[in-house]
Amino acid sequence: MLRGSVRWIDERLGLGPTLRTAMRYVFPDHWSFMLGEIALYAFIVLVGTGVFMTFYYVPTDAVTTYRGAYEPLAGLIASENFISTVRLSFDVPGGLLMRQTHHWAANVFIVAIIVHLARVVYTGAFRKPREINYFIGVSMLGLGLFDAFTGYMLPDDLLSGMGLIIAYAVGLGIPLVGEDLMFLAFDGPFPGSDALWNRLEVTHVLLVPMILAALIGLHLWIIARQHHTQFSSGSDEEARAKSEKQLVGSPMWPAYALRSLGLMGLVVGFLFLLGGLVQINPVWLWGPYEPYLASNGAQPDWYLGWLIGALRLMPAFEPQIGDLTVVPNAFWGGALFPVVVFAVFYLLPVIDKRFFGDGRKHNVLDRPRDNPRRTAFLTAFFFWIWLTFVAGATDQVFLRMRIPYEAQVWFFRFVAVLGPFAVYFIVRRWAEELRERDVHPLRGWNGRLVRRDPVMGGFVTLDGGQDGAVVPEEDVAAHEPDVAGSREERATAAPPGPDGA
Amino acid sequence: MIRRLVHRRAWLPRRVRIAVALVCGALALLGLAGPGTQGSEGAAATKLDAAEGPVGSSTGAPPDQGLVREGRRLFVDNCSSCHGQFARGIPDRGPSLYGAGAQSADFYLRTGRMPLPEPEAQPSRKEPVLTEGQIRALVAYVATLGGPPIPEVDIAEGDIAQGQSLFAENCSACHQILARGGIVTRGVVPDLLGEVTPLDVAEAVDIGPYVMPTFPWLSDEQVNSIARYVEYADDPIDAGGWGIGHLGPIPEGMVTWLLALSALILATRLIGERTAP
Numbered sequence: 053m054l055r056g057s058v059r060w061i062d063e064r065l066g067l068g069p070t071l072r073t074a075m076r077y078v079f080p081d082h083w084s085f086m087l088g089e090i091a092l093y094a095f096i097v098l099v100g101t102g103v104f105m106t107f108y109y110v111p112t113d114a115v116t117t118y119r120g121a122y123e124p125l126a127g128l129i130a131s132e133n134f135i136s137t138v139r140l141s142f143d144v145p146g147g148l149l150m151r152q153t154h155h156w157a158a159n160v161f162i163v164a165i166i167v168h169l170a171r172v173v174y175t176g177a178f179r180k181p182r183e184i185n186y187f188i189g190v191s192m193l194g195l196g197l198f199d200a201f202t203g204y205m206l207p208d209d210l211l212s213g214m215g216l217i218i219a220y221a222v223g224l225g226i227p228l229v230g231e232d233l234m235f236l237a238f239d240g241p242f243p244g245s246d247a248l249w250n251r252l253e254v255t256h257v258l259l260v261p262m263i264l265a266a267l268i269g270l271h272l273w274i275i276a277r278q279h280h281t282q283f284s285s286g287s288d289e290e291a292r293a294k295s296e297k298q299l300v301g302s303p304m305w306p307a308y309a310l311r312s313l314g315l316m317g318l319v320v321g322f323l324f325l326l327g328g329l330v331q332i333n334p335v336w337l338w339g340p341y342e343p344y345l346a347s348n349g350a351q352p353d354w355y356l357g358w359l360i361g362a363l364r365l366m367p368a369f370e371p372q373i374g375d376l377t378v379v380p381n382a383f384w385g386g387a388l389f390p391v392v393v394f395a396v397f398y399l400l401p402v403i404d405k406r407f408f409g410d411g412r413k414h415n416v417l418d419r420p421r422d423n424p425r426r427t428a429f430l431t432a433f434f435f436w437i438w439l440t441f442v443a444g445a446t447d448q449v450f451l452r453m454r455i456p457y458e459a460q461v462w463f464f465r466f467v468a469v470l471g472p473f474a475v476y477f478i479v480r481r482w483a484e485e486l487r488e489r490d491v492h493p494l495r496g497w498n499g500r501l502v503r504r505d506p507v508m509g510g511f512v513t514l515d516g517g518q519d520g521a522v523v524p525e526e527d528v529a530a531h532e533p534d535v536a537g538s539r540e541e542r543a544t545a546a547p548p549g550p551d552g553a
Numbered sequence: 554m555i556r557r558l559v560h561r562r563a564w565l566p567r568r569v570r571i572a573v574a575l576v577c578g579a580l581a582l583l584g585l586a587g588p589g590t591q592g593s594e595g596a597a598a599t600k601l602d603a604a605e606g607p608v609g610s611s612t613g614a615p616p617d618q619g620l621v622r623e624g625r626r627l628f629v630d631n632c633s634s635c636h637g638q639f640a641r642g643i644p645d646r647g648p649s650l651y652g653a654g655a656q657s658a659d660f661y662l663r664t665g666r667m668p669l670p671e672p673e674a675q676p677s678r679k680e681p682v683l684t685e686g687q688i689r690a691l692v693a694y695v696a697t698l699g700g701p702p703i704p705e706v707d708i709a710e711g712d713i714a715q716g717q718s719l720f721a722e723n724c725s726a727c728h729q730i731l732a733r734g735g736i737v738t739r740g741v742v743p744d745l746l747g748e749v750t751p752l753d754v755a756e757a758v759d760i761g762p763y764v765m766p767t768f769p770w771l772s773d774e775q776v777n778s779i780a781r782y783v784e785y786a787d788d789p790i791d792a793g794g795w796g797i798g799h800l801g802p803i804p805e806g807m808v809t810w811l812l813a814l815s816a817l818i819l820a821t822r823l824i825g826e827r828t829a830p
Binding site: 081085086089124141142160163322333334355447450454457 | 717726731734736793800805806807810812813814820822824825826
């Protein structure tokens with residue numbers, strides 16, 4: 053059947069050779085190369101469910117009355133944004149499933165991009181000649197965050213309204229241009245004019261998704277053009293050199309395409325399962341937003357939790373000239389911090405070339421341990437960002453564990469400054485150790501299982517070794533290295549790393 | 554500043570002397586009011602009432618004198634160390650209860666907020682130390698000091714939709730929109746779930762316990778609606794499935810990372826590689 057289809061297309065469009073090349077395209081085998089595909093399939097779900105929702109969502113804050121199936125809000129007079137979202141949830145068949153699946157897909161989209169990014173940076177896949185594709189990827193993360201934020205704003209419920217005013221306040225904090233910029237975006241001071249809602253909707257459903265789709269296409273095209281990176285087939289230099297030149301893996305057809313389609317089925321199915329079973333953003337419970345309303349414990353979606361955390365951790369620092377505040381405090385945590393984080397990601401190829409690697413072309417990936425300093429730097433950096441995420445939940449920690457809020461903030465400030473250094477040294481040491489021993493941290497365990505003899509008190513080896521040999525108690529100390537795997541043995545099995553540690 | 558400190562230092566011993574005198578007086582009275590001398594205790598209470606002029610339960614019904622006497626005895630035993638022997642309050646320990654009324658006594662005692670373990674602690678809901686009968690007696694006694702009666706609340710009269718919007722306007726900034734509680738500058742805001750009754754809501758709206766303000770502009774009908782909404786918020790309509798705590802994005806992020814991400818990574822791990830031959 054496949055042969056028939058290819059011939060049918062070839063006879064009409066002359067695409068036979070192209071299709072044959074595509075079907076013979078080789079993908080290297082490693083599970084971590086599929087993480088980006090989770091994001092791709094989440095994006096497809098986002099587009100599908102999103103299109104459905106645009107049929108029902110009304111982008112205006114003109115006031116209307118709710119007369120639908122959700123009793124507790126019957127007769128509510130609120131903005132059309134909110135009411136059309138409640139109607140979509142309760143009065144459109146399948147509407148709530150679509151809305152919830154869309155929201156879960158957005159969460160999974162961002163988380164998959166982050167995990168994929170972690171794989172790329174830890175293995176050095178961003179190095180020459182793949183910097184362009186790496187920049188595209190980082191840009192897609194930024195755009196994805198922005199698009200998710202605009203989508204979160206659309207229902208105009210209590211939580212999103214509070215998110216919008218925080219974003220407005222952070223925007224006002226940008227020195228010199230902030231106020232004009234926000235007036236331009238919101239079409240006047242908060243809460244803006246009705247034009248804001250058209251702008252938000254078009255940005256969310258058309259502008260950013262179009263750019264994302266184009267970048268995804270470009271991303272995949274560049275991968276196909278440059279071929280995928282792969283891990284070395286062996287640990288010696290010869291195998292490495294060979295892997296630089298020759299790609300080993302599964303062909304697109306009949307192997308990889310089916311595997312990838314299988315993953316698509318899993319992602320789509322799992323997202324709809326979440327959308328059907330786990331409630332997300334129940335706007336009918338939050339109620340509509342008005343500028344004079346607020347709720348305690350309001351939070352942005354998780355992917356913006358780091359910005360809330362940074363706003364909380366930033367000390368009260370506002371440089372002033374006379375009576376004039378040059379930089380309002382919200383700017384540091386809400387605007388400068390994400391700029392710094394993204395700048396580090398964009399500059400990573402340069403940083404890596406200067407500090408951790410060389411300027412040569414690389415088709416073979418590093419395992420995280422192969423470059424302990426890069427791995428340690430990245431882990432310290434991720435730890436720093438992760439810490440601000442945790443700091444974004446300080447109020448809930450206070451509420452549930454009664455650890456005072458101020459104490460937490462000071463603790464996190466302290467750890468945010470010193471923690472990354474500690475993480476750097478620990479991870480670097482760990483990676484060096486792993487590189488030296490050359491074992492897989494999860495799989496390659498080759499120590500020996502022993503059992504303590506309840507009567508004699510000695511140890512009995514359970515697998516390999518001398519079967520049933522009882523070790524006298526005096527020799528226990530001498531035998532202990534066997535439990536964790538002797539380092540001396542390992543050192544003779546695998547040559548020490550380049551630094552000769 | 555310094556002069557004021559010196560002044561205070563000179564003033565302190567006198568305050569201590571007064572406190573000692575008061576404690577001695579209280580002990581003497583306690584001795585008189587021991588078991589078997591019910592008559593003299595009752596006489597003391599009646600004399601007190603007479604001295605304070607026109608007081609009594611503002612519900613209009615004449616107070617049950619036996620109950621009031623019992624309440625007075627319980628007051629001396631359990632409350633006077635902070636509120637003072639004659640419920641006039643002790644500076645830095647407890648406020649005067651004149652004008653507090655049956656409403657406050659009922660709220661604080663029934664929800665276990667009083668008696669407090671220490672005067673500085675934030676009163677919070679716990680199992681009441683006193684029995685229902687003892688609480689009724691204490692409430693009857695505090696009612697004789699004047700103040701608002703226990704309010705009437707009927708959630709059947711309330712409307713959830715109105716309650717929702719009133720709650721958003723007046724309560725959610727501290728209590729969270731689904732009454733899950735939160736933190737404010739000077740304390741922890743309790744959730745309004747589980748044991749919280751409509752009567753608790755109506756009383757708290759009027760009293761404004763701890764750092765909570767009072768809401769004199771709310772009508773009885775509006776309070777009925779708020780109480781009805783609070784009942785609803787405990788177990789709202791989760792049309793979307795598992796409610797994950799009704800806290801919003803934090804649990805949603807946890808589901809994303811812990812459930813969705815681990816499931817999908819497991820999937821890629823299982824199908825992402827050829828199994829070794």
